[in-house]
Amino acid sequence: MKELLRKIPKVDKLLNDPELKELLGDNPIFFLKKAVNEALKEIREGITSGKFKELDNSTVKEKVKENLRKLTKPRLHRVINATGVVLHTNLGRAPISEKVADHLKEIITGYSNLEYDLKEGKRGLRYRNLEWILKELTGAEDVCVVNNNAGAVLLVLSALAKGKEVIISRGELIEIGGSFRIPDVMAQSGAILKEVGTTNKTHLKDYEEAITEETALLMKVHTSNYKILGFTHSVDRKELVELGKKYGIPVYEDLGSGSFIDVRKIGLSYEPTVQEVLKSGVDIVSFSGDKLLGGAQAGIILGKKELVEKIKKHPLNRALRIDKMTLAVLEATLRLYLDTDKALKEVPVWKLLSQPMEEIKRRAEKLLKLTGKTEKAEICIKKDESEVGGGALPLQKLPTYCVAVKPKGFSISQLDCKMRSMETPVVGRIKDGVYLLDMRTVFDGEVELMAKNLKRALEES
Ligand SMILES: *Cc1c(COP(=O)(O)O)cnc(C)c1O
Numbered sequence: 001m002k003e004l005l006r007k008i009p010k011v012d013k014l015l016n017d018p019e020l021k022e023l024l025g026d027n028p029i030f031f032l033k034k035a036v037n038e039a040l041k042e043i044r045e046g047i048t049s050g051k052f053k054e055l056d057n058s059t060v061k062e063k064v065k066e067n068l069r070k071l072t073k074p075r076l077h078r079v080i081n082a083t084g085v086v087l088h089t090n091l092g093r094a095p096i097s098e099k100v101a102d103h104l105k106e107i108i109t110g111y112s113n114l115e116y117d118l119k120e121g122k123r124g125l126r127y128r129n130l131e132w133i134l135k136e137l138t139g140a141e142d143v144c145v146v147n148n149n150a151g152a153v154l155l156v157l158s159a160l161a162k163g164k165e166v167i168i169s170r171g172e173l174i175e176i177g178g179s180f181r182i183p184d185v186m187a188q189s190g191a192i193l194k195e196v197g198t199t200n201k202t203h204l205k206d207y208e209e210a211i212t213e214e215t216a217l218l219m220k221v222h223t224s225n226y227k228i229l230g231f232t233h234s235v236d237r238k239e240l241v242e243l244g245k246k247y248g249i250p251v252y253e254d255l256g257s258g259s260f261i262d263v264r265k266i267g268l269s270y271e272p273t274v275q276e277v278l279k280s281g282v283d284i285v286s287f288s289g290d291k292l293l294g295g296a297q298a299g300i301i302l303g304k305k306e307l308v309e310k311i312k313k314h315p316l317n318r319a320l321r322i323d324k325m326t327l328a329v330l331e332a333t334l335r336l337y338l339d340t341d342k343a344l345k346e347v348p349v350w351k352l353l354s355q356p357m358e359e360i361k362r363r364a365e366k367l368l369k370l371t372g373k374t375e376k377a378e379i380c381i382k383k384d385e386s387e388v389g390g391g392a393l394p395l396q397k398l399p400t401y402c403v404a405v406k407p408k409g410f411s412i413s414q415l416d417c418k419m420r421s422m423e424t425p426v427v428g429r430i431k432d433g434v435y436l437l438d439m440r441t442v443f444d445g446e447v448e449l450m451a452k453n454l455k456r457a458l459e460e461s
Contacts, residue, residue: 004047007055011036020064027072035067073423080446080453082428084400084438086352087257087390089177091427093290093297095348100295100332107328114324130327133334134302137260138275142308144301145289145330146320150180152286152299153254157189157217159314160250160284160307164216165194169202169235171228172221176256176391182221191216201233204243211247218244220282222256224391237272241281250283250307256391258287258300260337261344266354268388268396274302283307289330291390294349296329298322352441353388357399363439363447364401370451371403376458377415378406384431386440402436405454410461418457426453 014020014036015029024032043060046052052059081091096104117124127145134143146152157166166186173195175181186193192214196206207218218240237253244251258274277285284307289298299320301311311317322330336343344350364381371379382404385397407415412435419426419435428437442450 001047001050004052004055005044008040008043008047009057009060011040014040014060014064017061020061020068023065023068024072031068031071032064035064035071038067039063069423078424080424080426080450081441082426082437082439082450084384084386084402084429084436084440085389086349086386086441087291087388088441089390093390094294096295096329096333097346097348099346100329103332104325104328107324112324112328114327126321126327129331130334133331133338134300137334137337138278138302140278140302141305142303142312144308144312144317145322145326146299146301146317147322147326148297149254149256149286149288149299150178150185151316151320152301153182154185154189155299155314155316155320156252156284156286156301156311157186157191158316159311160252161189161191161216163190163192165192165210165212165214166217166219167194167196167207167210167215168219168221169197169206170195171197171199171202171232171234172219172223174221174223174226176225200228200231202235203233204235204239207235207240207243211243211249215247215249218249218251220251220253222254224256227395237277237280237282244283245281250304251281252284252286253277253282255285255287257291257293257393258285259292261292261340261350263292263393265340265344266350267398268393271393278302284311288390289326292349292388293333294347295333296326298326298330353398355440357401360439361401363442363444364403366447367403367437367439367442367451367454370448371454371458374455374458375408376410376461377408380404382434382436384436384438386438398440400438400440402438405435405437405458406433407435407458407461414461415457418461419453422453422457424449424453426450 015032020032039060042063043052079091081088087093115124115126130145131143134140146155173182183193194210196202196210220237220240240251255274255277259271260274262273263271274285274287284301284303286299286301289295289300301308333347336346344354368379368381382402384400384402386400387397405415412430412433415435416428416430419428428435
């Protein structure tokens with residue numbers, strides 16, 4: 001054992017190794033030191049525990065190389081989404097287009113007129129570049145944009161209903177991912193929750209009977225990620241607006257995803273667009289910037305001027321303000337919506353949702369062909385269903401094609417794990433004992449790398 005321990009190379013020798021130095025490239029030397037220390041620790045422990053019976057120089061160096069490759073890769077990195085969930089919150093929701101990314105790069109690698117009025121030569125307003133286009137697209141009187149829609153809900157309730165009552169249907173007291181619960185947000189804002197109706201049925205008279213001097217808002221929340229089916233009733237948006245008008249109480253709707261495009265265009269069943277909701281007379285709406293809008297993380301608040309002004313003046317607005325990266329991505333994305341056909345073609349989320357089946361199939365065939373023959377698994381193309389995701393349209397599915405892999409002699413979860421551990425990880429899904437790679441959410445440029453990963457995963461299993 002002593003003999004083996006003596007054979008471990010010196011730290012300095014490894015730090016000066018030309019091959020390791022080349023692999024480090026222009027990364028901070030910190031990473032090489034850490035890679036060496038971790039490798040030597042592992043080897044020392046392996047020797048003392050009796051796991052390593054012999055040691056040659058290349059074992060140590062290979063360990064360092066492996067560590068170094070892992071350490072120098074940023075922890076936030078690209079992943080290939082083969083889950084078929086277009087708006088996958090855990091995988092970063094909406095991808096943005098190259099063109100939008102180019103604009104973002106231009107803005108953030110230098111200075112910009114973020115808050116500077118070039119005509120007057122003095123301070124300008126951060127949001128003016130978004131305001132005009134959101135008004136143009138939706139017909140809203142006024143606009144406020146914050147960090148995300150959870151923030152938007154908190155801000156709207158704080159600004160319009162603090163210390164007052166907000167009436168909401170019991171069936172809409174939702175929890176969405178990341179412990180965002182309407183009752184908790186309401187409590188945080190200082191507004192008093194007044195729930196009406198029952199879980200499955202709420203009628204207009206339930207709202208009306210709950211109205212008092214203390215009522216500040218009638219609220220509607222999109223039940224984004226679940227649906228009550230069967231013996232149900234909820235109050236129509238128009239009826240609620242009428243009721244609000246009768247008593248002079250504003251109506252606020254948290255739309256969750258909020259689409260500018262009629263989803264029937266891509267074969268899904270009807271959901272009102274943001275424009276339609278505003279047109280129906282709802283006073284304030286809010287929705288996310290990175291769900292069906294396909295832009296950056298943001299919470300967009302639209303509605304009546306006097307209410308939005310109150311919202312804008314609230315101190316939380318400053319605390320939740322968006323940065324130039326968000327602004328750049330949102331403006332460039334929103335511009336595309338001035339022409340619906342352009343948006344369908346150029347906003348990646350809409351492109352992924354509306355792509356023809358043949359295109360998805362072609363990608364599946366390419367993956368199958370590039371992966372080639374193997375003894376390790378049965379591979380074929382299988383028709384299945386993709387999801388919109390992001391909590392939007394929970395029950396609606398889109399037909400898709402997957403590459404289905406049934407491993408021979410090892411488990412599906414082993415294959416799944418292996419695919420996730422690749423340098424560019426691939427996240428697929430498991431269904432009915434088959435590992436599925438859904439080609440709807442895979443980009444053309446990713447298929448080759450996917451095939452390489454799949455081949456390697458199968459060979460090494
Ligand atoms: C997604 C969602 C939110 C939260 O939006 P974020 O932009 O993720 O903060 C709030 N309400 C509903 C109904 C949602 O679907």
